[in-house]
Amino acid sequence: MDNIIEIDNLIFEYKRDEDREVIRAVDQVSLNIERGSFVAIIGRNGSGKSTLAKNINALLLPTFGEVNVDGFNTRDESALWKIRQTAGMVFQNPDNQLVSSIVEDDVAFGPENLGIEPKEIRKRVDESLKAVGMYEERMKAPHLLSGGQKQRIAIAGVVAMKPKCIILDEPTAMLDPKGRDEVMAIIKKLHKEGITILLITHFMDEAARADRVIIMDKGCIVMDGQPKQVFARADEIRKLSLDVPLPVELAERLRQEGIAVPPEIITAEEMVEFICQYK
Amino acid sequence: MSIQVRDLTHIYSEGLPYESVALKDVSFSIEDGEFVGVIGHTGSGKSTMIQHLNGLLKPRSGSITIGDVDITKGNVLMRDIRRRIGLVFQYPEYQLFEETVHRDVAFGPTNLGLTKEEVDQRVIEAINLVGLDYDEIGERSPFELSGGQKRRVAIAGVIAMKPEVLILDEPTAGLDPKAHKDVLEMIKKIHETQKNITILVSHNMNDIAKLVDKVLVMEKGRIAMEGTPRQVFSQAQKLKKMGLALPQASDMMNKLRNRGFDIKEGILTNDEAFVELVRILKPDIKG
Numbered sequence: 001m002d003n004i005i006e007i008d009n010l011i012f013e014y015k016r017d018e019d020r021e022v023i024r025a026v027d028q029v030s031l032n033i034e035r036g037s038f039v040a041i042i043g044r045n046g047s048g049k050s051t052l053a054k055n056i057n058a059l060l061l062p063t064f065g066e067v068n069v070d071g072f073n074t075r076d077e078s079a080l081w082k083i084r085q086t087a088g089m090v091f092q093n094p095d096n097q098l099v100s101s102i103v104e105d106d107v108a109f110g111p112e113n114l115g116i117e118p119k120e121i122r123k124r125v126d127e128s129l130k131a132v133g134m135y136e137e138r139m140k141a142p143h144l145l146s147g148g149q150k151q152r153i154a155i156a157g158v159v160a161m162k163p164k165c166i167i168l169d170e171p172t173a174m175l176d177p178k179g180r181d182e183v184m185a186i187i188k189k190l191h192k193e194g195i196t197i198l199l200i201t202h203f204m205d206e207a208a209r210a211d212r213v214i215i216m217d218k219g220c221i222v223m224d225g226q227p228k229q230v231f232a233r234a235d236e237i238r239k240l241s242l243d244v245p246l247p248v249e250l251a252e253r254l255r256q257e258g259i260a261v262p263p264e265i266i267t268a269e270e271m272v273e274f275i276c277q278y279k
Numbered sequence: 280m281s282i283q284v285r286d287l288t289h290i291y292s293e294g295l296p297y298e299s300v301a302l303k304d305v306s307f308s309i310e311d312g313e314f315v316g317v318i319g320h321t322g323s324g325k326s327t328m329i330q331h332l333n334g335l336l337k338p339r340s341g342s343i344t345i346g347d348v349d350i351t352k353g354n355v356l357m358r359d360i361r362r363r364i365g366l367v368f369q370y371p372e373y374q375l376f377e378e379t380v381h382r383d384v385a386f387g388p389t390n391l392g393l394t395k396e397e398v399d400q401r402v403i404e405a406i407n408l409v410g411l412d413y414d415e416i417g418e419r420s421p422f423e424l425s426g427g428q429k430r431r432v433a434i435a436g437v438i439a440m441k442p443e444v445l446i447l448d449e450p451t452a453g454l455d456p457k458a459h460k461d462v463l464e465m466i467k468k469i470h471e472t473q474k475n476i477t478i479l480v481s482h483n484m485n486d487i488a489k490l491v492d493k494v495l496v497m498e499k500g501r502i503a504m505e506g507t508p509r510q511v512f513s514q515a516q517k518l519k520k521m522g523l524a525l526p527q528a529s530d531m532m533n534k535l536r537n538r539g540f541d542i543k544e545g546i547l548t549n550d551e552a553f554v555e556l557v558r559i560l561k562p563d564i565k566g
Contacts, residue, residue, distance in 0.1 A: 044455040045426035147321040173453045176320040176482045177524035241457030
């Protein structure tokens, strides 16, 4: 199998400054991410999801273990920019990620720092803005845009680096319903175009749309599989402070009523199709 | 006590080239003890509106009468307003600053000039009300707590002021599903025990449908819709046009109705959807 990310026995520890107590945020995680896949990572607050993500693009370096991104080890300082270019990150709050007063300047910021020539930058900026549906807004000031639009600009800034992988850390947490839909549609589209997607989220319905769901708890991976396999374990998931998507919960309750809802039903669309057989 | 908002208008950067009308003739009433949800897409004016309610912003024109005081009048003491109207901002845990949970929650009541005994009593009460154990965490640093716990401590700091009106701006954003559920239940409990007016600003339609008595829908600085959750969420097309959505359960049941099922209107919660699904699926099973 062709993996874009290979994590081998990763441990990440930090010292809390008041009492010098060592906190282990990621505890012996081994994980491969297949090139071109769409992986959702879920887990309660403080389970180590974001720390894991920051270890992937070398914002943090392992205490023990190895992280390889497209063949580059994150400990190799000379590969740092290569790694950040390969695996771009998008964070929760769009306001903290935009640096310029004009949308297209903001998107150009990354490629400029890579030392790419102006003509190519122009091309990349236009392409990226079109990819996220924000080309018409290219001359606007980011602070006048909606949350969903700002988040799409942040994604465009990453796309302009031509990454092979994009890691999104709760990109929809602060967005209104339309903004969430917009961002999820862009993520789906980029995935279709071949970019590997790592989506950290607290929204179970977003995780249900991935190819693979990983659940973290106390720094470890506790479940890993296709959404339908993972969400079939509803009771265990609830014990991890998580939940299952609404259709899974309804399916579970319908089964108790003697209605044989198949286990692969995890999205609203699938549930609607299933019920339509009873018409 | 009730709140009467009349013809509230607010203009940002008035007279400058980029002047923008954030609120335009906003009028609504909130009855004593009512639980109100405010929804609207980003930039619809929700935050501007709630900042007027506790006097952080002054309107261009219009009035806000809380109880019998018009808080937009110049002679009103801001301190008195803020004591009566508690506002919990987005990500309130970023505002924690004290060395212990106790001291953080005590900050507000201490500034009210209460005696130490009164302050201590309020702190203990508030911490217990947000579902935390005072004996366990009172003397701990707020920064050692989990994300959900920090948020509760921050909310306790506002509760300890005993506000007559409690406004919460996206109180569950960024929380994991369990913490999300716990914070919602906490808000419900606070509302039920304090019997105060509670105003919840949220992008989460499921939460709004489950909790509130009345929904205000804002769009372009105006109140676009107002009614019970059932009334508001029965207008799917209108909401969609405003960039809003339905609660997940309502959305799924609408899809089934569109596919020809005879499904009751106005389904809001998972429980209601379940009952309806059993009703339409069971006869088939038996037959």
